[in-house]
Structures are given as C-alpha cells and as structure tokens.
Amino acid sequence: MSTPAAKTAITPRRDEDFPEWYQQVVRAAEMAEPSDVRGCMVIRPWGYGIWENMQRQLDAMFKATGHRNAYFPLFIPLSYFAREAAHVEGFAKECAVVTHSRLEVNAEGKMVPGSPLSEPLVVRPTSETIIGASYAKWVQSYRDLPVLINQWANVVRWEMRPRVFLRTTEFLWQEGHTVHETEAEARAETRQMLDVYEEFVRDHLAIPVFSGEKSESERFPGAVQTLCIEAMVQDRKAIQAGTSHFLGQNFSRASGIQFQSRAGTQEFGWTTSWGMSTRLIGTVIMAHADDDGLVLPPRIAPIHIVILPITPKEETRTRVLEAAAKLAGELRALMYFGAPLDVEIDQRELGGGLKNWEWIKKGVPLRVELGPRDLESGNVAVSRRDQPVKAKEFVPAAEFAGRAVELLDSIQQNLFERAKQFRDAHTRTIDTKEEFYDFFTPKNPAKPEIHGGFVRAHWNGSREVEEQIKSDLKVTIRCIPFDDPATPPEAGICPFSGEASPRRVVWAKAY
RNA sequence: CGGGGUGUAGCUUAGCUUGGUAGAGCGCCUGGUUUGGGACCAGGAGGUCGCAGGUUCAAAUCCUGUCACCCCGACCA
Structure with missing residues (x-):
C-alpha cells in the first residue's frame, strides 16, 4: 500500500495539536482556504453553504x-x-483606510495611487456611525420609533494574527442597529436579541452557551453595556459566539439621532447594535468536529443525506442507480425545518471508500449505502456522522424515508447533548486562588496540553484583578451571568483580593 | 512594531555544514487490473530552488541586500 491507511482521516488528532487539527479540518472539508491577501480567506462552496443556512435561519x-x-x-x-x-x-488600530481614488502610471511605469481624497474613508469595521447618519435623518418624532434594521455585510478589521473563520481581516456578518424611544425599550431589545442568538446557537448549531454581561474591559468601544453568549469548544477554551450592545445615547449624541417626544421636548434616541459573524462556522468546527473531520449539525448542513450507490458489477449498475434515484426522490419530497431535504447521489467514478471518506470529512449527517446485496435484502446501510465512522445500521429501504427526519433530529440532539456534557464536565466552581491558578496552568508548559475550562469564581469587580489574572494566565472574565430570579446571586469572597464579591463570574481562556 | 524561525513541483519535503547538470512521497494525467470501503501495476506531465546582486570555471548550497510567510507577545466578532 502506497499510503498506509491512517487511523484517523485528520492528522494531527485534536489531542496532538488542536490548532493544526482545526486547519486540517477546514482544508479536508473544503470549507475555506487562505487567500493571497494576508488575513483574508476564500470561502469555498461547502463553507459558504453552511453560512447561507445560518443566514437564512437567523434572518427568519x-x-x-x-x-x-x-x-x-x-x-x-x-x-x-x-x-x-x-x-x-x-x-483605530484595526482600521483600513482608503486615501486615494485612482491609479496612475508613474515615471517607472508602475501603477500608483493617484488623486488623494479630500477626506479619507474608513472601511467599516462596524457600522454604527454611518448608519447613525441615516437614522439622524429618518428620526424626527417618537412616531418614527422604533427603528429596527439589520444589515448583512462584510467588514474589515486589520488583524495582527488571522485564523481562518475565527479571526480574519475581512469577514461576513450581520449587524442589527435599532433606535428606541426609551432606555427600557432599548435595554429590552438588547436582551431580546441576545436571547435570539442563544436560541439560534443552541437549537440550530447544537452548542450550549453561557450568557451574561461583559466586564468593562471587554465591552464594545462606545457601548454602555455589552451582552454576550460564550461557548466552550473542544480545547476547553471559550469563544464569544454573539454580542448585543446597549449603546445608551452615546451614538445618538454622536450622530444627532434626535426626536420630539410625546411631551414635546427634543430627546436623543436610545440605540442598540448586535452581531454574529462567520466566526460561528469556526465555532461549529471546534465544537463538533472529530478526528475524522467535520461533523455538521443537520440543521445547517448543506447536504443532509448523501446516497452512495455501490456498483461493483456492470450488470447490476443500472438497477442500483435506479433504486438510488428513487430513494433520493422520496427523500427530497420531505420537509426539514421548512425547506426540502438536501440529498445528493454521489455516482462519481471513484474507487473504493474514497467517496465515503470525502463525505465523512465534510461532515454530512447521514450517509446511505445502496448496493446489489441491499437490493436483494431490501435494505439500505445507514451511517450517522455522530457515530463511529464504521458503524452502519441496516434499515428496510421502504422505511428509511419515513425515518430520515427523525434520524436527523436525533443527530442534532445528540450533538447538543455531547457538547453540553463536555462543557459541564470542564466547568468548575473554584474558591481559592491556588486551585484557580492550578486549573489554568498546563502540566507541560513547553507544549501545553489541552487543559482548563470554565471556572465560576468570585470577583470583587476591580479591573486590577482582571488584569493581573490576564497577564498571569491569559484567563479573562467571559461573562457576568444574568440575575436568575429563581436563584439569587450568591455573595462571597473574591479569592484574588480577599474582598467582598456580589456574585460568581465565568472565567476562561478565550479565542 | 519587538523576539525567534522558514522559503525547493499543486501539497509535504530531501539535498545546503563539505559548491559539480534537482530527488522522493502524496496529488494530477493515460492505459490496464480492481471495486461493500481511504486499491494495485505500468507509463507520463509538472521545478526561473522567494527575489536581486556578489564570489566562483561552476551556486538550491557560500556572502550581501530585499520580499514573503509562520510561531511567540500587544489587539480582537
């Protein structure tokens, strides 16, 4: 054998080198690749298909x-x-700035920027200010409120250290921008959209999150309050999956968003903004993928079911392909969350298990093999991507279509449960500084193994404590959990300062 | 922008210390044998050795400059 069959489709494994594993998964699944422009990525059809599904569902x-x-x-x-x-x-530090409007040929025959712009243009890193300029025109009266608008767009943040999907110079996202008559309404909107995000990530991406408020040091520049959802991925680090900001009147003052109130006075609007990005694709990968490649939650999979016709002999080929087409037809007639099932028959002339492995690496939820022997027995061989790669269940062909949606639901549910168990297993309540430092310190500093997780610990609310821990351990406060009416926050002692703490906050190393 | 490292075929790389016509694996193409699992045999295409200059009869190899990328730090959806 010229290539010894690897034990896993992806090398290295997660436990060997998580960052490298991540890149290899992205590559093996053909989701994206680095471009010639530093920090930018080419999103390939498989990755973009995932994004389109996220977009469609979030948009609804x-x-x-x-x-x-x-x-x-x-x-x-x-x-x-x-x-x-x-x-x-x-x-400021991550802005790309356009300063010229045309190219001209210089004395050496090179194309160089020509006319300087009278005013430089910032390529949007986020759109509060440019949208605010429009809102200032649109809003005259309390009757014009609320303004509830979202935009799907690309933004540019000149990042020092890009990582495909997780942190790229240009990325795709949605940004909601709203204006409200009252502070209470704007705060409610901020929270409502965070809840939308939490629901989306939980029910569509099968990822559990902690939600809460950011500490001052992690707040969005210009916001009064930043809310967030934080997910744990398989190297036990936290990743911010979505944010929602209460902007108070800061941006309405800056942009002049003013309206005449019910009482006849001039008031500044109360604004919010909230966003989710292509970083979610990276989050899904790191949350669910395994050593054989991507594992997709069925609800965002570009293809739900791939049918692999097995045609070893020419004489049975036609009958197998006919049966595959018939099965695909039945499946495509089924609805899954408001859209027809996406089913592909892979009849490329590729030998052996090559095709099978491609779909494994792409993370397709269900693979269905259909060969001459199955025609005899009336079965199909079904493999779930959330189960070991070699596991197959033989299902009567006549019953499969009837069970397909149920199987997809079961995979979706299983991925969520698995992720939740993982997170809970690596979430601790810690009350001493020693234990905290020990938890976040790798055993092998030269090549840190996967370690740590989420810690609920008390905090005196000071920036100094946050900064000390960040510089010692690279651990930050991911969120300050919301008040839960059922269980009031438990007061205690901050283990770092010895001072009083009103509540526990969630700490972790973060992406 | 600081500290370290690397540039050789689409990808992974050997060769560099000690200069002598550029090698391999994967992938790709063709033909054949295969086919319930990442197949095998035979043949083939593909390289200005990052770029520029220098030393030399001769440079992937030595020297100088330059560019790019990667890792670590500050920043971050």
Missing part, C-alpha cells in the same frame, strides 16, 4: 422579531467615524 428569526434588512455603505467618512470618542479609540 430577525424578521419574526420585527426587523427588516437594509444596506449601508462600505466606506465611512473619517469624520463620521471619529464622532464617538471611545469608539474611534477602540477601533
């Missing part, structure tokens, strides 16, 4: 909560961007 949730889509410019005049002090300061 936005519409259901009263939002509409619109589109605002890619370029933001520098003067607009600079209107909110904390905002510019926060984003």
Whole structure:
C-alpha cells in the first residue's frame, strides 16, 4: 500500500495539536482556504453553504422579531467615524483606510495611487456611525420609533494574527442597529436579541452557551453595556459566539439621532447594535468536529443525506442507480425545518471508500449505502456522522424515508447533548486562588496540553484583578451571568483580593 | 512594531555544514487490473530552488541586500 491507511482521516488528532487539527479540518472539508491577501480567506462552496443556512435561519428569526434588512455603505467618512470618542479609540488600530481614488502610471511605469481624497474613508469595521447618519435623518418624532434594521455585510478589521473563520481581516456578518424611544425599550431589545442568538446557537448549531454581561474591559468601544453568549469548544477554551450592545445615547449624541417626544421636548434616541459573524462556522468546527473531520449539525448542513450507490458489477449498475434515484426522490419530497431535504447521489467514478471518506470529512449527517446485496435484502446501510465512522445500521429501504427526519433530529440532539456534557464536565466552581491558578496552568508548559475550562469564581469587580489574572494566565472574565430570579446571586469572597464579591463570574481562556 | 524561525513541483519535503547538470512521497494525467470501503501495476506531465546582486570555471548550497510567510507577545466578532 502506497499510503498506509491512517487511523484517523485528520492528522494531527485534536489531542496532538488542536490548532493544526482545526486547519486540517477546514482544508479536508473544503470549507475555506487562505487567500493571497494576508488575513483574508476564500470561502469555498461547502463553507459558504453552511453560512447561507445560518443566514437564512437567523434572518427568519430577525424578521419574526420585527426587523427588516437594509444596506449601508462600505466606506465611512473619517469624520463620521471619529464622532464617538471611545469608539474611534477602540477601533483605530484595526482600521483600513482608503486615501486615494485612482491609479496612475508613474515615471517607472508602475501603477500608483493617484488623486488623494479630500477626506479619507474608513472601511467599516462596524457600522454604527454611518448608519447613525441615516437614522439622524429618518428620526424626527417618537412616531418614527422604533427603528429596527439589520444589515448583512462584510467588514474589515486589520488583524495582527488571522485564523481562518475565527479571526480574519475581512469577514461576513450581520449587524442589527435599532433606535428606541426609551432606555427600557432599548435595554429590552438588547436582551431580546441576545436571547435570539442563544436560541439560534443552541437549537440550530447544537452548542450550549453561557450568557451574561461583559466586564468593562471587554465591552464594545462606545457601548454602555455589552451582552454576550460564550461557548466552550473542544480545547476547553471559550469563544464569544454573539454580542448585543446597549449603546445608551452615546451614538445618538454622536450622530444627532434626535426626536420630539410625546411631551414635546427634543430627546436623543436610545440605540442598540448586535452581531454574529462567520466566526460561528469556526465555532461549529471546534465544537463538533472529530478526528475524522467535520461533523455538521443537520440543521445547517448543506447536504443532509448523501446516497452512495455501490456498483461493483456492470450488470447490476443500472438497477442500483435506479433504486438510488428513487430513494433520493422520496427523500427530497420531505420537509426539514421548512425547506426540502438536501440529498445528493454521489455516482462519481471513484474507487473504493474514497467517496465515503470525502463525505465523512465534510461532515454530512447521514450517509446511505445502496448496493446489489441491499437490493436483494431490501435494505439500505445507514451511517450517522455522530457515530463511529464504521458503524452502519441496516434499515428496510421502504422505511428509511419515513425515518430520515427523525434520524436527523436525533443527530442534532445528540450533538447538543455531547457538547453540553463536555462543557459541564470542564466547568468548575473554584474558591481559592491556588486551585484557580492550578486549573489554568498546563502540566507541560513547553507544549501545553489541552487543559482548563470554565471556572465560576468570585470577583470583587476591580479591573486590577482582571488584569493581573490576564497577564498571569491569559484567563479573562467571559461573562457576568444574568440575575436568575429563581436563584439569587450568591455573595462571597473574591479569592484574588480577599474582598467582598456580589456574585460568581465565568472565567476562561478565550479565542 | 519587538523576539525567534522558514522559503525547493499543486501539497509535504530531501539535498545546503563539505559548491559539480534537482530527488522522493502524496496529488494530477493515460492505459490496464480492481471495486461493500481511504486499491494495485505500468507509463507520463509538472521545478526561473522567494527575489536581486556578489564570489566562483561552476551556486538550491557560500556572502550581501530585499520580499514573503509562520510561531511567540500587544489587539480582537
């Protein structure tokens, strides 16, 4: 054998080198690849198909909560961007700036930028300020409120250290921007959209999250309050999966979003913004994929079921293909969460298990093998991507279509349960500094093994404690959990300062 | 921008210390044998050795410069 069959489809395994494993999964599943532009990625059809599914489902949730889509410019005049002090300061270091409008040939025959712009344009890293300029025109009266708009767009943040899907210079996202008459309404909107995110990530991506508020140091530049959902991935690090910001009147003051109130006075609007990005694709990979490649939650899989006709002999080939087409037809007539099942018959002339492995690496939830022997016995061989690769269940062909949706639901549910068990197994309550430091310190500092997780620990609320822990351990506060009416927050002692703490907060190393 | 490292075929790389016509595996193409599992045999295509300059009869190899990328740090959806 020229290539000894690897034990796993992906090398290295997760436990050997998690970051490298991640990149290999992305590559093996043909989701994306690095481009010639540093920090930017080419999203290939399989990765983009996942994004399209996320988009479609999230978009429906936005519409259901009263939002509409619109589109605002890619370029933001520098003067607009600079209107909110904390905002510019926060984003200044990662802005791409357009300064010229044309190319000219210089004396050496090279193309060089020609006419300087009268005002530089910032390529949007987020759109609060440019959208605010429109809202200032649209909002005159309390009767114009609320404004509930979302945009699907690309944004650019000039990152120092890009990682495909997780942190790229250009990425795709949605950003909701709303204006409200009252503070309470805006705060409710901020929370409502976070809840939408939590539901989406839990029910569609099969990932459990902790939700809560960011500490001041992790807050969005310019926001009064930032809410977030935090997921744990398989190297036990946290990843922020979505954020929702209550912006108070900071941006309405900056952009002049003013309205005449019911009482006849001029008031500034209360605004919010909230976003989710292609980073979610990376989150899904790190949460669910295994040593054989991607594992997709059925609800976002571009293909739900792949049918693999086995045609070893020419004389049975036609009959097998006919049976495969018939089965595909039955399956495609089925609805799965409001859309027809996506079913592919892979009849490429590829030898052996090569095709099978391709679909394993792509993470297709169900693989169905159909060969001459199955025609005899009236069965199909069904493999679930959430089960070991070699596991097969023989199901009567006549029954399979009837069970397909149930099987997909079962995979979806199983992935969630598995992720939740993993997270819970690596979430601790810790009360001493020693235990905390021990938990987050790898046994082998030279080549850190997968370690740590989430810790619920008390905190005195000071920035100094946060910074000390960050510089010692690279551990940060991921969120301050919301008040749960059922169980009031438990007061205690901050193990780092010895001071009083009103509640436990969630700590972790983060992406 | 600081500290370290690497540039050889689409990918992974050998060769560099000690200069002498560029090698392998995977992938790709063709033909054949195979086919319930990442097949085998035979043949084939593919390289300005990152770029520029220098030393030399001769440079992937030595020297100088330069560019790019990777890892670690500050930043981050």
